[in-house]
Amino acid sequence: MKILYYDCFCGISGDMNLAALIDLGVSKEYLMEELSKVNLNSEYEMKIERSVKLGITGTRVDVKLNESSHSEEEHGHDHQHHHRKLKDIEKIINSSHLSDKVKNISLGMFMKIAEAEAKIHGKSLYEVHFHEVGAIDSIVDLVGAAICIDYLKVDRIIASPVQVGGGFVKCSHGIMPVPAPATTEILKNIPISTGIVQFETTTPTGAAILAVNVEEFTSKIDFLIKKTGYGIGHRDLEIPNVLRVYLGKQERSEKVEEQYILETNIDDMNPELYEYVQERLFEVGALDVFKTPIYMKKGRPGIKLSVLTDEKGEKDILDVIFEETTSIGVRKHKVEKIMLNRDFSKVKTEYGDITVKKSYYEGKLVKYKPEYEECKAIAKEKNISIDKVYKAVYRQDLN
Known part of the structure; x- marks a missing residue:
């Protein structure tokens, strides 16, 4: 690099x-x-x-x-x-x-x-x-x-x-x-x-x-x-x-970024609201959002809400957490995220052109996957299973 x-x-x-x-x-x-x-x-x-x-x-x-x-x-x-x-x-x-x-x-x-x-x-x-x-x-x-x-x-x-x-x-x-x-x-x-x-x-x-x-x-x-x-x-x-x-x-081919995990434990919120909160977090720039079932003090079941963000997005993430959830405090951890280099290309199949994301490790192609939304749209349009669309991509030689 x-x-x-x-x-x-x-x-x-x-x-x-x-x-x-x-x-x-x-x-x-x-x-x-x-x-x-x-x-x-x-x-x-x-x-x-x-x-x-x-x-x-x-x-x-x-x-x-x-x-x-x-x-x-x-x-x-x-x-x-x-x-x-x-x-x-x-x-x-x-x-x-x-x-x-x-x-x-x-x-x-x-x-x-x-x-x-x-x-x-x-x-x-x-x-x-x-x-x-x-x-x-x-x-x-x-x-x-x-x-x-x-x-x-x-x-x-x-x-x-x-x-x-x-x-x-x-x-x-x-x-x-x-x-x-x-x-x-x-x-x-x-x-x-x-x-x-x-x-x-x-x-x-x-x-x-x-x-x-x-x-x-x-x-x-x-x-x-x-x-x-x-x-x-x-x-x-x-x-x-x-x-x-x-x-x-930079000798290593993987990209390393400093990011942050913001997390909070919640045991007093209507579970129906988590989907909306997650959508809002992604809208303001969250890199990832995940929920973990936990047991809190006195045996109360709860959810640990974890959000991955960079420094620029931290303020917007905190705004959503404090405005849209019952949380009154957030923990912050600095982490290093190691990412493979990647690129996107179109692959011709019997169902049409489909975008594929390729990932490289030390300069070599190690994995690839078709874009889900495109495969879903093709499956619905042609009234076939989405598995057939995926298999049509994997039959192609992408090396």
Whole structure:
């Protein structure tokens, strides 16, 4: 498995991200060619060069604007205040000749910032003006990030906890505490550290890159490091102002995820309600729900309700349990879930094409099964037993 890991010991900004990924191996020529598809070339110039920061050699990126701009310092370069709205950004990206994948990644990052700005300023999503998002160099940073991520073709993106810095930062709205309100909003539910320097080390643009693309935030590195890249920041600090990225390989083919089991013992609820509770739990994102008959104190029969979830889904799961059941307390256990790699493909049978889920262990196909709902629909339509549909799939050679 190919891994991209962000080591954010001095935070992350849009230009540092571009620099680090170029240093890691993204072709400069490819990046420039793809960015030209956004049709903003006349408004900026990009300078890419080797640079050194406190003895660390890496790549530095400067986006220079070709027209007058208002000055707003963010990692050492000026930001232009085109007061664009989200619809303007969507039009620029959707009308470009970028691939659909790059468009979707780009729009996801812009939407993340837009949601934060709208909440902070108390306006609707499409009403708020975006100084940060609307600036030409921010467009280059975010679309460029999507291009680089697509170019690297990694299987998984991981990051360390994010250093956000400290002190205060000057922006269009005045003096703001670090992390800036937009950065704080974007980094919700993401582990951060603060105060390593009295400077804004993570910008809203950098925060959005991580929030949208990173699957897991952990200091644990359980992969082989194959290559390292350094994105050099613009300001001189007491520590190396760089973003370090790793390209790694995970030897094991199975995917390991940290998840949680939330469970509660219930002995005073109408059993008819469990089906409804289970449906609600799956609706809000539960990964699995199961019920175990138990005997509680004084010999009372009860049910242990267990729910498997990830960190993001925990709050919604708790809402359902406390609102829809008689539970007044929940136990929480961290677990590791080991999953085989899997993919889906269509198999031709005498009853039509049927989707099959294949599972692989150490690169070898070890098991497969047809999708139940499709088999059920075919059995009803053709008035045959569902067993015949299953057997028609298993007769095929899927190796």
